[in-house]
Amino acid sequence: xxxxxxxxxxxxxxxxxxxxxxxxxxxxxxxxxxxxxxxxxxxxxxxxxxxxxxxxxxxxxxxxxxxxxxxxxxxxxxxxxxxxxxxxxxxxxxxxxxxxxxxxxxxxxxxxxxxxxxxxxxxxxxxxxxxxxxxxxxxxxxxxxxxxxxxxxxxxxxxxxxxxxxxxxxxxxxxxxxxxxxxxxxxxxxxxxxxxxxxxxxxxxxxxxxxxxxxxxxxxxxxxxxxxxxxxxxxxxxxxxxxxxxxxxxxxxxxxxxxxxxxxxxxxxxxxxxxxxxxxxxxxxxxxxxxxxxxxxxxxxxxxxxxxxxxxxxxxxxxxx
Amino acid sequence: xxxxxxxxxxxxxxxxxxxxxxxxxxxxxxxxxxxxxxxxxxxxxxxxxxxxxxxxxxxxxxxxxxxxxxxxxxxxxxxxxxxxxxxxxxxxxxxxxxxxxxxxxxxxxxxxxxxxxxxxxxxxxxxxxxxxxxxxxxxxxxxxxxxxxxxxxxxxxxxxxxxxxxxxxxxxxxxxxxxxxxxxxxxxxxxxxxxxxxxxxxxxxxxxxxxxxxxxxxxxxxxxxxxxxxxxxxxxxxxxxxxxxxxxxxxxxxxxxxxxxxxxxxxxxxxxxxxxxxxxxxxxxxxxxxxxxxxxxxxxxxxxxxxxxxxxxxxxxxxxxxxxxxxxxxxxxxxxxxxxxxxxxxxxxxxxxxxxxxxxxxxxxxxxxxxxxxxxxxxxxxxxxxxxxxxxxxxxxxxxxxxxxxxxxxxxxxxxxxxxxxxxxxxxxxxxxxxxxxxxxxxxxxxxxxxxxxxxxxxxxxxxxxxxxxxxxxxxxxxxxxxxxxxxxxxxxxxxxxxxxxxxxxxxxxxxxxxxxxxxxxxxxxxxxxxxxxxxxxxxxxxxxxxxxxxxxxxxxxxxxxxxxxx
Numbered sequence: 060x061x062x063x064x065x066x067x068x069x070x071x072x073x074x075x076x077x078x079x080x081x082x083x084x085x086x087x088x089x090x091x092x093x094x095x096x097x098x099x100x101x102x103x104x105x106x107x108x109x110x111x112x113x114x115x116x117x118x119x120x121x122x123x124x125x126x127x128x129x130x131x132x133x134x135x136x137x138x139x140x141x142x143x144x145x146x147x148x149x150x151x152x153x154x155x156x157x158x159x160x161x162x163x164x165x166x167x168x169x170x171x172x173x174x175x176x177x178x179x180x181x182x183x184x185x186x187x188x189x190x191x192x193x194x195x196x197x198x199x200x201x202x203x204x205x206x207x208x209x210x211x212x213x214x215x216x217x218x219x220x221x222x223x224x225x226x227x228x229x230x231x232x233x234x235x236x237x238x239x240x241x242x243x244x245x246x247x248x249x250x251x252x253x254x255x256x257x258x259x260x261x262x263x264x265x266x267x268x269x270x271x272x273x274x275x276x277x278x279x280x281x282x283x284x285x286x287x288x289x290x291x292x293x294x295x296x297x298x299x300x301x302x303x304x305x306x307x308x309x310x311x312x313x314x315x316x317x318x319x320x321x322x323x324x325x326x327x328x329x330x331x332x333x334x335x336x337x338x339x340x341x342x343x344x345x346x347x348x349x350x351x352x353x354x355x356x357x358x359x360x361x362x363x364x365x366x367x368x369x370x371x372x373x374x375x376x377x378x379x380x
Numbered sequence: 381x382x383x384x385x386x387x388x389x390x391x392x393x394x395x396x397x398x399x400x401x402x403x404x405x406x407x408x409x410x411x412x413x414x415x416x417x418x419x420x421x422x423x424x425x426x427x428x429x430x431x432x433x434x435x436x437x438x439x440x441x442x443x444x445x446x447x448x449x450x451x452x453x454x455x456x457x458x459x460x461x462x463x464x465x466x467x468x469x470x471x472x473x474x475x476x477x478x479x480x481x482x483x484x485x486x487x488x489x490x491x492x493x494x495x496x497x498x499x500x501x502x503x504x505x506x507x508x509x510x511x512x513x514x515x516x517x518x519x520x521x522x523x524x525x526x527x528x529x530x531x532x533x534x535x536x537x538x539x540x541x542x543x544x545x546x547x548x549x550x551x552x553x554x555x556x557x558x559x560x561x562x563x564x565x566x567x568x569x570x571x572x573x574x575x576x577x578x579x580x581x582x583x584x585x586x587x588x589x590x591x592x593x594x595x596x597x598x599x600x601x602x603x604x605x606x607x608x609x610x611x612x613x614x615x616x617x618x619x620x621x622x623x624x625x626x627x628x629x630x631x632x633x634x635x636x637x638x639x640x641x642x643x644x645x646x647x648x649x650x651x652x653x654x655x656x657x658x659x660x661x662x663x664x665x666x667x668x669x670x671x672x673x674x675x676x677x678x679x680x681x682x683x684x685x686x687x688x689x690x691x692x693x694x695x696x697x698x699x700x701x702x703x704x705x706x707x708x709x710x711x712x713x714x715x716x717x718x719x720x721x722x723x724x725x726x727x728x729x730x731x732x733x734x735x736x737x738x739x740x741x742x743x744x745x746x747x748x749x750x751x752x753x754x755x756x757x758x759x760x761x762x763x764x765x766x767x768x769x770x771x772x773x774x775x776x777x778x779x780x781x782x783x784x785x786x787x788x789x790x791x792x793x794x795x796x797x798x799x800x801x802x803x804x805x806x807x808x809x810x811x812x813x814x815x816x817x818x819x820x821x822x823x824x825x826x827x828x829x830x831x832x833x834x835x836x837x838x839x840x841x842x843x844x845x846x847x848x849x850x851x852x853x854x855x856x857x858x859x860x861x862x863x864x865x866x867x868x869x870x871x872x873x874x875x876x877x878x879x880x881x882x883x884x885x886x887x888x889x890x891x892x893x894x895x896x897x898x899x900x901x902x903x904x905x906x907x908x909x910x911x912x913x914x915x916x917x918x919x920x921x922x923x924x925x926x927x928x929x930x931x932x933x934x935x936x937x938x939x940x941x942x943x944x945x946x947x
Contacts, residue, residue, distance in 0.1 A: 093712045147908050156711055157652060158911045161868055164654075164861050165907025172901035183898070303857070307723070310716065350731045357720040357727075364713050365705045 063218045065336040071224045071293070073332020074231040078286035079309035080316070080324035081238065082279025088255040088319035089275045090152070095163030096143060097279060098306015099170040100136050104284030105202070105297040106174055107135025112203045114191050122207040125288075132284035139170070140280035141273055149269075167303070175299040199298045202291035209292055227289040234282050235325055242321060247274055255319065304353070311360040317370025326371060334359060407524040408463035411476055414517030415456025417510055418483065422450035424507030427494045444569055445490050448576040449511050452483045455580055456518045459587065463525065468534045473525025475587025480519030482579025486572055487515045493568040535592050543596045544603045550593065555611045559618035562625045612782055616775040617767075626774035628890045633781035634660075634843050636882035639866040640788045640875065641835035646864065647873035648801060649828035650808025652715040655702070655722020656863050659833040661855035662698050663691040663840020665729065668747040668850040669740065675747050677740050684753055688841050695837025696830040698725075703829030722860055729852040746851030753780070753845050760845070777846045784842060788835050789875055795831065796873075804828060858900075865903065869910055871917030880918050 082097045111131025116124045147166055151159045178196035182188050194200050204210070208226045212219050242248040253261040254271045262268050290305070291297050308331065316327025338355040363370065422442040442450060456479055459472040466472065491508050495501045538546075557577060564570045584590070597604050619625055642656045669678045670687045682690075702721045709717055733743025741747065752761030752773070760776040795801050803824045806814035815821045844850050862885055870881025889899040910917075 091712075093716070147912070150912055154911075154915060157868075158915050160652065160712060160715060161864065162908050162911040164864070165904045165911070167904070168858070168861065168900055169904030169908065172898075172904060176897065176901060307719070311720075314713075314716070351727070354724050354727050354731075357724050360720045361705065361717050364717050365708050368709060368713060 060217050061340055065340045066333070067218055067220055067224060069333035069336030070329060071221075071227050071332070072335060073312075073329035074227045075286050075289060075293075075305070075328075076309045076312040076331050077231055077325045077328025078234060078282045078289070079305060080312040080328045081234075081282045081321060083310050083313040084316070084318055084321055084324040085251075085275040085279050086272075087313070088321075089251065089258075089272055090148075092148065092159050093163065093310070094148075094276075094279070095160065095306070096166040096170060097283060098302035098304075098309070099167050100140050100143075100280050100302070101283040101287050101290075101305055101309075102174065102297070102299060102302030103139050103170065104132040104136040104280070104287030105291045105301065106178065106196070106200075106287075107284065108132035108288045108291060109200065109202060109297065110135070110191070110193065113193060120204060120206050122205055124203075125205050125208060128203075128205075129285060129288055132288050133281050136280040136284035136287070137277050140276045144273060144276045149272075167306075171299050171302070178299075196299050199296040201296050202294070204295060205292065209295075221293070223289065223292040226292060230285050230289055231325070234285060238278070238282075238321060241278075247271070251275065308356055311356060311363075314360065314368075315363050315370055317372040320370070320372050323370050323372035330371070331356060331359065407473070407476075407521040408460050410517050410521035410524070411460030411463060411472075412457050414514045414519075414521060415453045415458075415460055417514030417517065418453030418456060419450050420453075421507045421511035421514060422446040422453065424510060425505040426490070426507040426511070427498065428503045428505050431498075445572055446507065448486065448573060449490075449507075449514075451580060452479065452486065452576060453514060455479060455583060456483070456514075459583065460521065462587075466528070467536075468531040469536075469592065470588040471528040471530055472587050473522060473528060475583040476518060476522035476525060478586050479579060479583035480515070480522040482575060482583065483515035484512075484519055486575045486579060487511045489575060490572050493572070497568070530588055530591070535595055540600070543600055544607075546593075546596060547600060547604050548607055551607050551611045555614060555618070559615065562628075609782070609786060613779070616771055616778055617769050619775070620769065623772040623774045626772065626778055628887060630774050630777045630781055630846055631890075632883055632886045633778065633785055634839050634846070635863070635866065635886050636879050637781070637785050637788045637839040638836045639863050639870075639878045639882050640785070640792055641832040641839070642863050643832075643867050643873065643875075643878050644792060644795065644804075644835070645828050645832040646867055647878075648796060648808070649804040649825060651825060651828060652711070652718070652864075653702075653829075653832075654715045654719040654857070654860055654864065655725070656718070656832075656836065657855045657857075657859040658722045658725035659695045659699060659836035660840040660843065660859075661725060661729065661850075661852075662695040662833075663837030664844040664847075664850045664854075665741060665747075665840075666691040666694050666837070667841035667844030668750055671747075671750045671844065673747055673750045675742060675749060677742065677747070684755070684841075684845075688838055691837040691841035692834040693837075695840070696834035699829040699831075699833025700826055702833075703826045719857065719860075722855075722857060726852050726855050726857075729855070741852070744852060746849055747844075748849040750844055750848050750850070752848075753842075774846075777842070780842060781839075781846075784839060788839075791831065791835065792875060800824060800827065862903075865907055867917075869906070869917055871920040874917075874919050877917050877919035 079097065079101050082100065083094060086092055086094045086097070108128040108131055111128050112119075112124065115127065143166055147162050148159055151162060174196050176197075177183055178200075179189050179193045180187060208222050210222055212221045214220075242251065250261070250266045251271050251274060253264065253266060254268055258268055261271075286305075287297075290301065309328065312328040312331045313324045314327070315331055316323025316325070318324075335352050335356055339349050339352050342351070342355075423446075426445060456476070459475050459479065462470060462472040463476075487508070491501065491504055491512065494504050494508065561570070561573055561577065564573060585593075615629065616626055638656070638660050641659070642653060645651050645653050645656070667687055669676050670680060670682060670690065672681055702718060705714070705717050729741045730744055732738060732740040733745075735743075752759060754760065758776075760780070761773050762776075763770050763772045764776070765771070803814070803819045806817065806819050807821055807824060811821060847854075866881035866885050867878055868881070869884065870879065871877025885903075
């Protein structure tokens with residue numbers, strides 16, 4: 060019974076990781092960049108959903124609000140991700156590898172602080188203008204609880220299944236199906252595959268590589284935004300720091316599955332979520348339990364990077380100094 | 381054929397160029413006039429209100445902002461006069477451009493502060509407007525100056541003692557400026573002064589003096605180093621017993637020592653480490669656990685010298701453990717592995733409180749009440765009076781940390797100039813080629829991690845005593861990012877760069893309390909902007925600068941000259 064319960068918990072956690080991990084893997088697959096700020100895109104998605112709700116439906120918890128919140132989340136994430144690519148990453152595309160990574164750290168800190176200071180104060184120190192009366196993001200902000208997807212949990216033979224769990228896993232299934240269709244059936248998706256295999260040849264074949272890179276960022280941001288909403292529904296509050304740890308775990312998941320491989324990211328996310336849940340439950344002694352679960356996640360990251368850098372599904376081995 | 385000769389053959393096409401060729405000779409007159417106006421403005425009253433930016437309302441008695449305006453004015457006059465008889469190794473126009481933009485920024489900032497604090501531009505007196513006119517004239521002069529080609533072979537050759545006295549004078553100016561700047565408490569004045577210092581420095585360095593000073597420094601390395609340490613040693617004596625600035629200075633020194641350790645790993649060996657703060661933490665926890673503190677979890681309390689050595693040893697063992705994966709992973713993956721290790725360190729320190737695993741660190745509460753150091757009866761907690769000047773607790777630690785940083789710099793430079801350092805550079809540039817040439821790649825990589833970690837560990841043991849407590853939340857990822865930023869902003873692989881970077885990153889948030897809440901926002905933005913516009917850092921090593929700007933012919937020539945003269 061405990062095992063079944065942890066299986067459910069692990070799959071929920073894993074779906075969240077998987078949704079974020081796809082963003083790392085698509086971008087890495089195309090321009091070999093670890094987009095360290097991707098966790099922040101996830102965080103901005105959650106805040107975008109909250110803002111949509113506060114502006115248009117404050118107090119309304121009907122279920123039809125949810126799709127509009129998700130659209131709001133996706134819109135804000137996508138805008139930030141595309142701006143980020145355009146302003147910060149594109150000028151550095153031919154720079155030595157260290158430069159984009161440090162830029163990414165800078166963006167990550169910048170976006171966190173921007174949300175922390177600017178959410179209820181968009182003009183920062185210039186004025187205290189706050190048109191929609193947003194709450195301060197300096198501490199945890201409560202996330203709206205929507206009918207149907209939150210509320211009383213189901214109990215299936217002793218296993219507690221939260222409604223948000225179903226939403227999260229469902230979101231992963233829908234997103235994965237959509238991604239599969241996009242990557243393998245559409246022209247743009249195939250162009251993406253071509254660019255990730257050989258950008259120079261792809262360019263010669265008339266593919267607009269810059270556009271494909273933006274598409275990769277858009278896909279990652281979309282899925283991360285959905286994950287942000289799912290996280291908000293699950294934990295019932297959001298904060299400006301939520302992206303850092305989630306991003307790191309999701310990156311672990313992407314590496315675990317084989318970075319550059321979209322299905323690897325999904326598989327890696329689910330695996331990591333399961334391992335974390337099981338570790339909490341089944342590692343005996345004082346090193347078990349939730350205080351150490353992050354340690355186990357990072358230990359897995361290090362072990363995978365050292366012993367099987369190509370990941371579970373074994374994408375092409377990238378050797379770069 | 382240089383780039384200048386190429387363009388000189390063609391007729392000037394743009395309007396800007398035509399303006400330059402027609403009015404170029406008048407630039408000197410304009411610059412001198414602008415400089416003179418700024419000097420004059422210093423003698424006039426700037427503000428009607430005498431409570432703003434200190435007292436600026438009195439005529440013919442310059443203070444604060446007025447003196448700064450006069451300094452800029454004098455530099456403007458000097459550069460203007462140099463325009464008339466230009467030595468081939470100087471380009472005053474380049475300096476004037478920086479001076480022009482900087483002085484306009486400074487005067488505007490001063491006027492805005494006056495208007496903001498006193499309520500309206502009406503409170504600005506004639507001095508402010510004269511100053512603005514002077515600044516605009518300098519800017520105008522700068523825009524008329526044609527770009528010149530610097531001839532780096534024509535530097536004046538002076539006798540050894542003359543060069544050394546130039547160094548001594550420059551360092552004395554540096555000491556005086558630093559002491560003066562740090563004692564300003566008013567945030568607006570501090571901001572204006574910072575603009576002035578940066579403007580004057582960039583104007584003088586940019587116009588060609590920088591290259592010359594660097595050249596002198598190359599010729600007299602030992603005297604330069606000695607004089608620099610003398611200046612640093614004298615700094616506490618300028619503080620008149622106040623511990624406020626000394627506290628910041630000790631923080632900067634610890635931060636800089638750690639960043640120098642990181643510079644060995646990142647700057648020399650090219651191994652990106654995002655969890656480096658863990659080594660400082662290791663040293664601090666070793667120092668705390670073996671200290672006399674009543675909360676120390678280990679019963680053994682050895683003398684501090686032993687603790688220092690143990691701190692180095694434990695940190696370097698951790699370094700070796702973290703370095704082992706470097707055999708198999710490289711580049712971005714290594715960065716993530718080290719980040720993972722850093723987080724594991726923090727979480728472990730947070731968790732090892734007896735409930736989860738053995739009780740080593742008291743968990744989130746950390747180890748408080750660590751007593752001050754005592755060496756042979758010298759109590760670091762007490763105030764000592766030397767030559768009538770009281771030196772407080774932080775001054776004592778400052779002297780100890782100065783010794784530490786001297787040691788770290790010694791290790792860094794000796795390693796850099798040795799076979800090992802060349803091996804690291806070879807690995808950084810091309811690992812396979814280095815291996816093929818017989819460089820012991822794995823051993824040298826491990827050595828980089830071990831040496832860097834042990835230096836950070838050493839700094840950590842002192843930090844534990846200076847902070848009097850050690851908690852896990854001092855060693856978060858953001859601190860590692862700060863360390864990396866110090867290395868990157870300052871200039872990878874150079875000592876001076878890291879010192880500059882560490883000073884900027886630690887000093888600014890402390891002094892500019894107004895922006896304290898925004899410091900991380902600015903930090904993030906700064907990283908992005910630096911990577912975009914000056915990825916080689918503020919004080920770059922020539923080699924790295926060339927990597928980023930391969931097509932800059934002046935730079936190539938300069939690097940070649942220095943290379944030849946070094947032989």
